[in-house]
Amino acid sequence: MTVLSDLPELLRSARHIVVFTGAGVSAESGISTFRDDLTGLWSRFDVTDLATPDAFRRDPDLVWGWYEWRRMNVLRASPNAGHAAIAAMKRYVPKLTLITQNVDDLHERAGSGSVIHLHGSLFAPRCFACARPAGFADELPDEPEGGRRMAPPECSHCGGHVRPGVVWFGETLPQAALKAAFKAAESCQVLFSIGTSSLVNPAAEIPRVAAQAGAAVVQINPNPTPLDGLARFNLRGPSAQELPRLIENTWQKH
């Protein structure tokens, strides 16, 4: 059996660590997760009204307003101690690949330079018609809970509606990002799965691919997930507490 005290030694000997994050890593920055009871976005809002290409076709103002509300929440938030610990870990390991399902920019703002964004970004809008990168309207007004209807900007090239730069249900993930993520998972010795319910494919396959290739999976999550049985280590707590403690015990006290 693997005991938790083996983890620091395993981390110190790893040549390549993959850190794979989900919404839970930003929870302590005040950003809502998706599936937590009561507080999760998908317990308060309907996916089919807001996060599919059809929803945008049907009601672009509703969808754009909702994503602008989410963007405003992120702009007002700050990275937490978990984001900072991941950025710090990079200094101690020969190679670290950071892969996130999050559409916020809190990893970058905590100092993680290169981040693979599997589900896109709230900060990279593009034209729904011609796919060219686009900008935002000048100002982001104060938004009520859930946002308010806002007409999306027009594409300066073709006049089409500008859409959020996130991956919606029914869409494929950015292929270069997905390829880079699987490649990293196949070649690492340790993979952290942090703050994700491990329910949404293909992203949820990444830790499984790493485990199959022989990596140790370390999960950080206050709640059980379908990954529990596969993870060699389960740290049951919020990432903003567990990560700094782990970094300190592994590299800083040593």
Ligand code: OAD
């Ligand atoms: P979920 O909302 O599905 O899961 C969040 C996970 O974070 C849960 O397992 C929580 O137990 C855990 N959690 C909550 N607070 C935490 C904390 N402080 N520290 C650590 N963990 C905590 O979010 P994701 O797994 O990221 O897709 O969701 C995956 C995808 O589903 C998202 O990227 C999004 C969503 O629909 C797209 O936008 C395409």
